[in-house]
Amino acid sequence: MTTTIAPAPAQERRSDRSEPQHVDVLVVGAGVSGIGAAHHLRERFPDRSFVILDAQDNRGGTWWTHRYPGVRSDSDLFTYGYRFKPWRGPSIAAGEEILGYLDEVIAEDDLAGHIRYHHRVTAASWSTENRRWTVEVTRGDTGEQLRFITDFLWMCQGYYNHTRPHRPHWEGMDRFQGLVVHPQQWPEDLDLTGKRIVVIGSGSTAATLIPAIAREAEHVTMLQRSPSYFLAPPLTHELAVTLRSLDIPEDWTHEILRRAYSAEFNELARLSHEAPDELHTFLMESMRPLLPEGFDIDKHFTPRYRPWQQRIAIVPEGDLFAALREGKASIVTDTIETFTETGIRVGSGEEVPADVVVSATGFDLSAFGDVDFSVDGEPVAFPERVTWRGIMISGVPNMAYVFGYFRHSWTLRVDLVCDLVIRMLTLMQDRGATMVVPTLRPEDAGMQLRPWSDPENFNAGYVLRSQHVLFKQGDREPWTHMLEHAQEAEILPKADLEDGTLVYR
Template sequence: MDALATARNSSASPPVEHFDVLIVGAGISGVGSAYHLTTQSPGTSFVVLEAQESFGGTWLTHRYPGIRSDSDLHTFGYRFKPWTSAPIATAAEIRAYMGEVITENGLEKHIRYHHQISSASWSSTTNLWTIEAERTDTGEALTLTANFLWMCQGYYRHSEGYTPEWRGMETFKGRIVHPQRWPDHLDLAGKKVVVIGSGATAATLIPAIADQCGHVTMLQRSPTYFRTGRNAIELAETLRQLQVSEEWIHEIVRRKILFEQDTFTRRSFTEPEIVRQELLGGIRAALGPDSDAVIGKHFTPSYRPWRQRIAFVPDADLFQAIKGGKASVVTDEIERFTKEGILLKSGKTLDADIIVTATGFNLNVLGDIAFEIDGAPLDFAETVTYRGMMFTGVPNMAWVFGYFRASWTLRTDLVADFVCRLLAHMKSKGARKVVPALRLQDSNMPLSSWIDPENFNPGYLMRDMHLLPKRGDKPEWQHSQDYWAEKDEFPAIDLDDAAFAYD
């Protein structure tokens, strides 16, 4: 009986699968990284574990009306696959594009959905990561091992968005909705809707629902910068008329946009007041010449341009909704919720049937996975970042964390190039382990927060900065957020530098 029971238990436990590389997440970063692994490191065994039911990441999680990119797809798209449609794309268009990448490159067989990772443990005895996961569709527990862990899970918690706790929320007789968990079949017809927040989500959502509801009000604590313009690239249209190939168009337009973004970003530091007036001028053109009072109160931030993300508003649709009277803006602070809506600190009230909390998300540090190094819990806040993609004391791991002032995917490509080069370098050295380590010349280096708040300070970072790794005052030990420098610096990284300890 004992032998029979042992046999049954053995057959019930699935074998431990091993891979050279395990990629966490099948969003824009995970799919891109998988592509680069197949093309730059052929023969590498790998698997992509995704907690959701399909690929897409943020473009699958968010299903609120009108969801679209706030970066152009010529740079948010991958460098290896031309984008052939309007630069600002819907979630459905982005997922269709990603689906083509998966199909065209045979990535389906590497991706496993409904796989939620609970823990990842590194052993210096075996030089392996052991990953514990659960199949959320079946409840099956799984164990996998990998030589290298590639974290592509994004930077926010997909299961829940961030909603502040306001007094009286429980008394509101209407419905409170966070865009990250938009309900199916929400009836907006004739309803009074208040959207709390003025970031990219609010700017996307409001024009999308303005024609459906009775009226929608954007309630903001303080103004945000927006850029307006046509949802088209004139150069791309011209090149298509000339029957230039899409591959050439993609590369030419991509370079043009990156050049213009670099110029604009640098100008926001060197001539911020001129840039401010240019941004406000775009809004004035949309709202009309008599809108100075509205712009002064509701659309003129107190901070320098680019200290927080600037959302692009295609065809000025948000401002057209405001100009047409379907939407309005209130700049005030919330005193408390009431049965009928919101009481503001000014004493004014906003009646509402539905309140949408477009108030951001909860920062997610490496997927809420419990990490251990040789049996000791890992606190990433105690590590120092190597160029925003590796961590001191953490072996065989890379992290994709994109750009705030440029498209996220640009860094996906750069990190992938680095990781594939690092894997090849390890193979040539016969090394099974690499750990970033501070060098002798870094011993007295001052450490500070992941991002300089004087440079960039959105709420979602400020709330949880204490969870993120530290940065140093040298280029190797910080995430510069400067794509235009990193595109040249990353290929030149010396993999035999003392910052890399091999075993």
Template sequence: MSEVLEQQRQDNTGAYEEFDVLIIGAGISGIGSAYHLKTQCPGKSFVVLEAQSQFGGTWRTHKYPGVRSDSDLYTFGYRFKPWVGPPIATAQEIRKYLDDVIHENGLDRAIRYSTKIRRCSWSSSDNRWTVETTGADGEPGKTYRCNFLWMCQGYYDHDNPYLPQWPGIENFQGELIHAQKWHDKVDYKGKQVVVIGSGATAATVIPAMADDAAHVTMLQRSPTYFFCYPNRSDLVDRLRLIGVDEDTIHRCARLDYLHNLQALDHRSREEPDVVFEELKALVRLYAGDDFEFAPHFTPKYRPWQQRLAFVPDGDMFVKMKEGKVSAVTDRIDHFTADGIHLESGADLKADLVVAATGFNLLVMGGIEFVVDGKAVDWSSTATYRGMMFAGVPNLVWVFGYFRAAWTLRVDLLGDFVCRLLQHMQETGVDKVEIALPRDGVNEPLKPWIEDDNFNPGYLVRDMDKLPKRLGDRPEWRHTQDYWREAEEIPAIDLEGPEFAYT
């Protein structure tokens, strides 16, 4: 911790504590941002506010069987901290990695746990945010003031997952649980299990339960693409064998995965049918040469239009080959006492139903925001590159990538925010606000992301709640294109017309 931060903590004895920067959230985004702030702006005082009792975010709230990353840890991990485990990691391994980052860099002293933010108010009279909090018990907590807010709390509601209200749920005599609400008392041993959904969560929980359950059925409305591959990196294994150091291995592996991801994204647009045949060939390595893809594994959209569900070592398809897992493509008509009646007229018997039906978006953590006495309506606010917002000063929101590792943007925006803070200090200004271009004031505000570019259900369902892009200008939207942003964000002109300083 910087000496400045330590001094702030000792000297603040009034009604509030004041810091240069408040980082909101101690998940993978908040921890990475805190590292960048401490190392790149060592003179800035800061604190990290976390609603939970421990760090980790998603990797602490998600507890369903087999919970693991769906991105490789060479790109999902930080660029500054080598990853030395298998590419796809368990939640426990990711928490251990984050714990190492926290303690190796003295960030533990900067994190305030069990601190939930209720309201953030900006005052232009003194260029400060006032942040009101509550404790774990719901009672009023400390009040903080800062010049800059760094929002790293994620994008979905950790407490309230998306659970459709299917007809007849009240008649079901078995157990129904959403994967996000999993707890240790859920018993699936020897039981007939139905998992509703076929995304990354389903692809994780299904093989983890398969050996102990009587049988697991994946019930989906429509098919999903799956990417099967050994949970190892041949490049990493080779570099390690010849004695290359871990820092260099991490950089090389990171570049290798990024190159392969970019090629897959490009080819999925240019030759989707060829990519699908390649994905099929990878599945057959684990499911067998006679595996039938129709009707349960033939999606109606092209590869990468929704996120590919990564299946390390093809484990879900191995369990299918063993007869422990099956797939059903149909819609739920209603629940019955002993299972689910489908629109086709078929019935699925179930002792346990696991809903892997996704998230509910929660913009800015559901926190109330006020700027100079006026409430902020994020759904009508224009976004600059998906990180800053017209009419909301001194705030950056870390919103990562869906089709590449989330953390790639944590590192990119970490550099940007630190450069911005340094620029403001050097030029003697306290406030930066995003200004709409003069020739774009009358342009329509459009959805955050184009539906034909990326359209998972959880995003399309709540798209209207997100900030808006300005027309078709690339700098006024969240492009979801890491390779483009990796060049553009470091090159942003901080004296450009979109930045208004006072």
């Protein structure tokens, strides 16, 4: 993959020093989570110093590293956008539009001077004696080793490895004469004109990519081992069209649409638990009229799991189904037996011809960016720790993290988490506390520990294959996470920060 690395701005270069730099709050990650956290810090603590470190060469996280054709959000932007920043575009937006939105937040909050690109955090060590984190950083464009010291560490680095996608190995790949690419590492000069493409996978990436490349390719085949659920909403909510035609202020439109979309997805979440068969029927029947006549919907679009045990893929205006109707794309539901010189042979014996194979096979989860953590000289083994409300980790002082929703828009939780962390920092300030650490109470000593994600709740492949590197959850509040947005919107703003599970010193 060819990547153009822009030189670091002069302001950034001047701020890098070989001696340790101290900041009150250190934010790791300049994507949606980190920029959101920085906004709340600027708003509530204008006198506190902070820096945002990011290993990439630009802002945006996923939206910077993912550059495959058609890349877009599969969440509506009224909920994926921030609560404090109205979204003015279509409900479903392309990656470039989302980057533009983040650029506006960076400019309006004057964050550019706080962001350090090419800065990969490798280790973080806490000292109770000094009440500070020492953070080791490698500067990727120079190889320089840097050190930051901070009173509070805020991990906003996302949840997967940006440089190492999940790449299964299939029999016969070495003899395939074509090209195999992963969407996360899309070649900038890849020309698909007139090519036969096989996209392995059936999730959101495949559903986004296929309509975009079908326009130029000879044919695109989606090769899936098992189907996914799909939903085909309009590109822009009809309510947004109505409100904008009435010249309603954009911040009103944003809030109204944010509530409307939240209500819709809260209802889908409720049905997925209380009436999964009813939701399955709704999803199947909403797709049926959009598919080619005689299409085998039971074989190609009926998943093995109940609705929303994995994420529902969004195909705005049904563009994936349009590619199927026009004959530009097709679906093969089968297992891969082997790659051949000219394609892929599946379990039925059929050979699917291919000039290019796209492995839309997802990613592997990463525990806090694979940073080596230690507390008072002892390494932190996260699989032995328990989450506190999906925001902090037991026994790890002065460290919070942002992890969004799987079913709802990620950013809905960013705002809620930021509110709670700011409230906690305010409480520490008022109490004169320099340290806060989530601590199991005596009554929690025999608590049953559960996996990071209960497979009965959410069982996507990238979750199941990464459970062993992630922390646990308990069987009671506040040691649980993975709640629905409707629950957390009630719970987190009222969460008792002095119930004994957070120990202040």
